[in-house]
Amino acid sequence: xxxxxxxxxALNDALDAALDAPPNERAAVIRAAFPNEPELQExxxxxxxxxxxxxxxxxxxxxxxAGTWMQxxxxxxxxxxxxxxxxxxxxxxxxxxxxxxxxxxxxxxIDTGGSSRVYKAHRSDGLFDQVVAVKVLRQSQRRNFGERxxxxxxxxxxxxxxxxxxxxxxxxxxxxxxxxxxxxVEGTPITTYSNTHRLSIPERLQLMRQVMEAVQHAHQxxxxxxxxxxxxxxxxxxxxxxxxDFGIAKVLDATGGPTGVDxxxxxxxxxxxTPGYAAPxxxxxxxxxxxTDVYALGRVCYELICGCRPVDADTTAxxxxxxxxxxxxxxxxxxxxxxxPAAERDSIAAKRDCTASxxxxxxxxxxxxxxxxxxACAPEDRYGTAADLRRDIGRYLDNRPVQARTAxxxxxxxxxxxxxxxxxxxxxLVIALVGAYAITITQYSQQMRAERDKSEAVTSFLTNLFxxxxxxxxxxxxxxxVREVMDRGTAQLDTSMDEAPAVRADLQTTLxxxxxxxxxxxxxxxxxxxxLALRTEGHGHAEDEADTRSALGxxxxxxxxxxxxxxxxxxxxxxxxxxxxxxxxxVASYLNxxxxxxxxxxxGAxxxxxxxxxxxxxxxxxxxxxxxxxxxxxLQDQGQFEEALPTHREAIAAFRAQFGDEYPGRASAMARxxxxxxxxxxxxxxxxxxxxxLALRRSILPNEHPHIASSLIRYSWLETERxxxxxxxxxxxxxxxxxxxxxxxxxxxxxxxxxxxxxALLQQGQIAEGRARLIPVYRGFRAMFGPDDWRTQRAxxxxxxxGGVPSGPxxx
Amino acid sequence: xxxNVTQLLRKYQQGNAxxxxxxWDAVYDELRxxxxxxxxxxxxxxxxxxxxxxxxxxxxxxDQTQVQWxxxxxxxxxxxxxxxxxxxxxxxxxxxxxxxxxxxxFNLENVQLxxxxxxxHLFIALDAALSQLAEMxxxxxxxxxxxxxGGMTEKEIAExxxxxxxxxxxxWRKAKGWLARALDEDS
Numbered sequence: 001x002x003x004x005x006x007x008x009x010a011l012n013d014a015l016d017a018a019l020d021a022p023p024n025e026r027a028a029v030i031r032a033a034f035p036n037e038p039e040l041q042e043x044x045x046x047x048x049x050x051x052x053x054x055x056x057x058x059x060x061x062x063x064x065x066a067g068t069w070m071q072x073x074x075x076x077x078x079x080x081x082x083x084x085x086x087x088x089x090x091x092x093x094x095x096x097x098x099x100x101x102x103x104x105x106x107x108x109x110i111d112t113g114g115s116s117r118v119y120k121a122h123r124s125d126g127l128f129d130q131v132v133a134v135k136v137l138r139q140s141q142r143r144n145f146g147e148r149x150x151x152x153x154x155x156x157x158x159x160x161x162x163x164x165x166x167x168x169x170x171x172x173x174x175x176x177x178x179x180x181x182x183x184x185v186e187g188t189p190i191t192t193y194s195n196t197h198r199l200s201i202p203e204r205l206q207l208m209r210q211v212m213e214a215v216q217h218a219h220q221x222x223x224x225x226x227x228x229x230x231x232x233x234x235x236x237x238x239x240x241x242x243x244x245d246f247g248i249a250k251v252l253d254a255t256g257g258p259t260g261v262d263x264x265x266x267x268x269x270x271x272x273x274t275p276g277y278a279a280p281x282x283x284x285x286x287x288x289x290x291x292t293d294v295y296a297l298g299r300v301c302y303e304l305i306c307g308c309r310p311v312d313a314d315t316t317a318x319x320x321x322x323x324x325x326x327x328x329x330x331x332x333x334x335x336x337x338x339x340x341p342a343a344e345r346d347s348i349a350a351k352r353d354c355t356a357s358x359x360x361x362x363x364x365x366x367x368x369x370x371x372x373x374x375x376a377c378a379p380e381d382r383y384g385t386a387a388d389l390r391r392d393i394g395r396y397l398d399n400r401p402v403q404a405r406t407a408x409x410x411x412x413x414x415x416x417x418x419x420x421x422x423x424x425x426x427x428x429l430v431i432a433l434v435g436a437y438a439i440t441i442t443q444y445s446q447q448m449r450a451e452r453d454k455s456e457a458v459t460s461f462l463t464n465l466f467x468x469x470x471x472x473x474x475x476x477x478x479x480x481x482v483r484e485v486m487d488r489g490t491a492q493l494d495t496s497m498d499e500a501p502a503v504r505a506d507l508q509t510t511l512x513x514x515x516x517x518x519x520x521x522x523x524x525x526x527x528x529x530x531x532l533a534l535r536t537e538g539h540g541h542a543e544d545e546a547d548t549r550s551a552l553g554x555x556x557x558x559x560x561x562x563x564x565x566x567x568x569x570x571x572x573x574x575x576x577x578x579x580x581x582x583x584x585x586x587v588a589s590y591l592n593x594x595x596x597x598x599x600x601x602x603x604g605a606x607x608x609x610x611x612x613x614x615x616x617x618x619x620x621x622x623x624x625x626x627x628x629x630x631x632x633x634x635l636q637d638q639g640q641f642e643e644a645l646p647t648h649r650e651a652i653a654a655f656r657a658q659f660g661d662e663y664p665g666r667a668s669a670m671a672r673x674x675x676x677x678x679x680x681x682x683x684x685x686x687x688x689x690x691x692x693x694l695a696l697r698r699s700i701l702p703n704e705h706p707h708i709a710s711s712l713i714r715y716s717w718l719e720t721e722r723x724x725x726x727x728x729x730x731x732x733x734x735x736x737x738x739x740x741x742x743x744x745x746x747x748x749x750x751x752x753x754x755x756x757x758x759x760a761l762l763q764q765g766q767i768a769e770g771r772a773r774l775i776p777v778y779r780g781f782r783a784m785f786g787p788d789d790w791r792t793q794r795a796x797x798x799x800x801x802x803g804g805v806p807s808g809p810x811x812x
Numbered sequence: 813x814x815x816n817v818t819q820l821l822r823k824y825q826q827g828n829a830x831x832x833x834x835x836w837d838a839v840y841d842e843l844r845x846x847x848x849x850x851x852x853x854x855x856x857x858x859x860x861x862x863x864x865x866x867x868x869x870x871x872x873x874x875d876q877t878q879v880q881w882x883x884x885x886x887x888x889x890x891x892x893x894x895x896x897x898x899x900x901x902x903x904x905x906x907x908x909x910x911x912x913x914x915x916x917x918f919n920l921e922n923v924q925l926x927x928x929x930x931x932x933h934l935f936i937a938l939d940a941a942l943s944q945l946a947e948m949x950x951x952x953x954x955x956x957x958x959x960x961x962g963g964m965t966e967k968e969i970a971e972x973x974x975x976x977x978x979x980x981x982x983x984w985r986k987a988k989g990w991l992a993r994a995l996d997e998d999s
């Protein structure tokens with residue numbers, strides 16, 4: 001009896017303990033397990049060594065190990081069984097130079113692969129000069145190959161693409177080996193080419209984009225390559241990509257065994273594959289699709305970018321490699337790269353015309369997400385087409401967020417910051433902190449409460465980042481990108497952070513606020529409502545609740561729900577006053593929010609004192625600009641147009657000083673100034689100011705935005721008064737159509753716009769239609785603002801001039 | 813697609829011993845046919861893997877729309893045992909034919925895989941050592957059988973044995989240690 005069998009349990013336990021320990025502590029663990037038993041110690045060491053040592057038989061594929069003698073056993077059996085079977089002959093796939101195959105004469109052997117030999121040959125039937133490549137397959141069982149090739153030929157003929165080497169002909173040697181005649185391409189494998197030319201990462205990616213375009217062309221013709229690898233992707237001296245062997249695998253699959261129909265040939269792509277580039281479904285012989293090529297494209301990119309294979313350097317055994325591929329246990333590029341010795345890293349980077357640390361940054365960038373999506377284990381998780389992959393690489397090269405589903409929650413922010421290179425140093429800090437934040441949330445959510453202070457700090461960074469991408473706050477930001485960041489952020493929030501409700505509410509509030517700034521109220525409201533629900537359940541402090549309520553209040557006010565908006569904003573003010581005292585910046589900010597509501601609902605008199613109080617509290621120049629602007633609006637709302645004018649000018653100047661020319665806040669200030677000028681009777685200056693404000697809004701806001709609509713509507717009113725009815729009509733109709741996308745028909749601004757449309761129609765002589773639109777507005781104004789309000793009176797005046805003011809509540 | 817084999821698999825899962833026997837025969841026949849067919853057809857040796865063979869067998873025999881995922885794992889498990897059986901059986905024939913049996917000693921780490929005779933001897937020895945291991949620790953032996961002979965992934969094995977993938981990996985490493993030592997001692 002060996003020690004192993006007699007001391008099984010003790011040795012087993014010791015081995016478990018050792019394997020659980022870090023590698024450098026294992027010896028100590030074993031010594032500790034058998035302090036006084038040197039023999040057992042020695043045995044345990046030997047077991048451990050065998051368990052963790054070099055790859056052994058068991059690390060190989062059983063079938064492949066057995067292959068050599070299985071082969072002979074089967075051959076022996078077959079010889080006895082079938083005697084004169086063609087397979088019994090030792091056929092040679094070696095073709096001597098000078099041999100003629102149909103119209104081609106073999107010149108020289110140029111490549112030997114696992115399943116074929118490739119010869120350079122020339123056309124010898126005198127019809128025309130042509131150098132070709134002839135690929136002779138090792139398999140000798142393929143009868144009717146030429147016949148079957150003919151069936152495929154029409155499909156292959158469709159593959160007319162400058163980056164795909166054409167297949168010209170096919171046949172069988174006298175020994176029965178099938179061969180394929182292809183266009184001869186003088187070129188080097190893409191990996192070699194890129195290295196010898198020291199192509200940078202972007203250059204390599206551009207080259208791969210050529211490849212992807214060609215692959216896409218083939219896919220559109222229903223041809224899947226199935227064996228894309230660097231040796232099949234050649235680059236000519238003038239930098240053109242040429243893909244070899246397209247359609248060959250398909251031809252092979254379509255051909256059968258001796259009986260013509262191969263009972264074992266399914267549509268699962270049973271053909272020689274190249275380990276290392278084969279997709280999981282190829283190894284497992286499941287259904288092949290265009291996504292199989294997408295995988296291989298990703299795999300080639302991987303190698304081209306980082307110079308390493310995606311499996312551990314010591315994973316050379318086919319079993320381990322295939323398992324890694326099938327299980328999706330492939331390692332990210334930066335990890336593989338980091339594992340190489342320093343000298344090799346430098347050499348790999350030098351071939352990419354950069355330093356090792358620069359390359360490392362590439363490997364950690366969005367490229368990682370793109371490559372990982374292309375190489376996803378399940379085909380359905382990959383890019384659907386080569387074109388999608390190509391597009392995403394294009395997006396990467398343009399510094400735009402990639403479409404690939406994101407592995408990390410903060411990566412879009414990183415792209416966003418990279419794309420908008422404002423304050424690069426700040427951006428780097430934000431990324432670092434947001435990154436840390438993401439980790440904190442995902443990995444240590446249990447400790448969130450303890451980490452509360454830290455996460456608050458980071459949340460504010462996150463908030464700043466988002467807020468800075470809010471067009472209302474920061475101009476010049478392409479809105480589409482903001483939307484992308486937002487929508488993904490929201491989607492991500494949906495499935496994460498369940499364990500950290502307070503943080504979840506923070507982020508929901510931020511997202512909701514930005515949506516609201518973008519005029520996307522429908523998207524923002526549910527987020528803010530959910531956040532508020534979390535707040536009232538006790539997640540977060542009183543000031544957090546105030547913050548969420550103010551954001552919700554603002555949104556509700558924008559959608560026209562004034563009563564509910566006022567309630568939320570009042571509560572925000574009260575909560576903030578209790579929490580911070582009456583003279584805090586937060587209180588000022590909520591007072592401002594409430595005042596905006598009063599202004600917009602015709603209660604400027606109520607808003608004015610709040611704004612004066614807010615102006616007294618704040619010491620922030622940015623906030624002061626906003627409060628001044630709103631104060632001017634409050635005065636305007638009360639009909640004090642002349643008094644409002646200097647405050648308007650002060651606000652515009654304050655915005656310019658703080659944020660420069662291209663700032664949405666400044667545009668708003670100008671638009672309102674124009675309005676006051678108009679109502680004060682200065683039509684010429686008002687028109688010029690409207691023009692300027694509208695142009696600015698159009699240049700910095702999305703094409704469709706409530707503020708642009710608002711400008712159009714107010715400007716159109718001025719135009720009616722200047723006697724330009726037709727122009728006014730056009731403008732106000734555009735404004736109504738645009739605003740209608742953001743607010744309901746019942747919103748006062750929509751109604752007012754109808755009234756202006758009525759004015760424009762009246763001016764053009766369409767009395768009945770004009771009055772029909774103006775009367776409900778007059779009634780609405782009367783009900784909302786009272787009979788003595790300037791708006792009501794102006795409407796009344798127009799009605800009187802055009803046929804009388806209706807007295808009753810209904811009809812004319 | 814053989815409806816009957818699909819039904820057999822379901823009955824086998826429900827614990828029907830008769831079904832097990834008949835399923836075994838069906839899978840055995842199919843795997844052996846596939847193996848010899850493959851051998852004749854694919855002369856380039858890197859094109860085959862155990863995983864591929866077992867999966868192909870599954871696809872041929874079982875109507876996947878009629879069974880659930882766990883059934884697939886049970887099928888693979890049985891196929892692993894069968895593959896072990898077939899390979900060792902061929903190995904015996906091979907050694908008996910050429911040398912009349914008998915294997916002196918082995919070192920699992922320095923196998924000349926190109927030497928078909930040595931590999932065949934090694935399989936026979938491994939088979940015996942694995943049976944010994946099963947007496948000491950059944951799960952550990954199963955892990956080896958499923959992974960080496962059946963080409964199953966760690967994830968699949970973990971699911972089948974209802975343990976963590978980590979446990980499977982640890983079992984695998986320990987088993988490698990035990991087997992290497994066992995074969996070494998037998999020499």
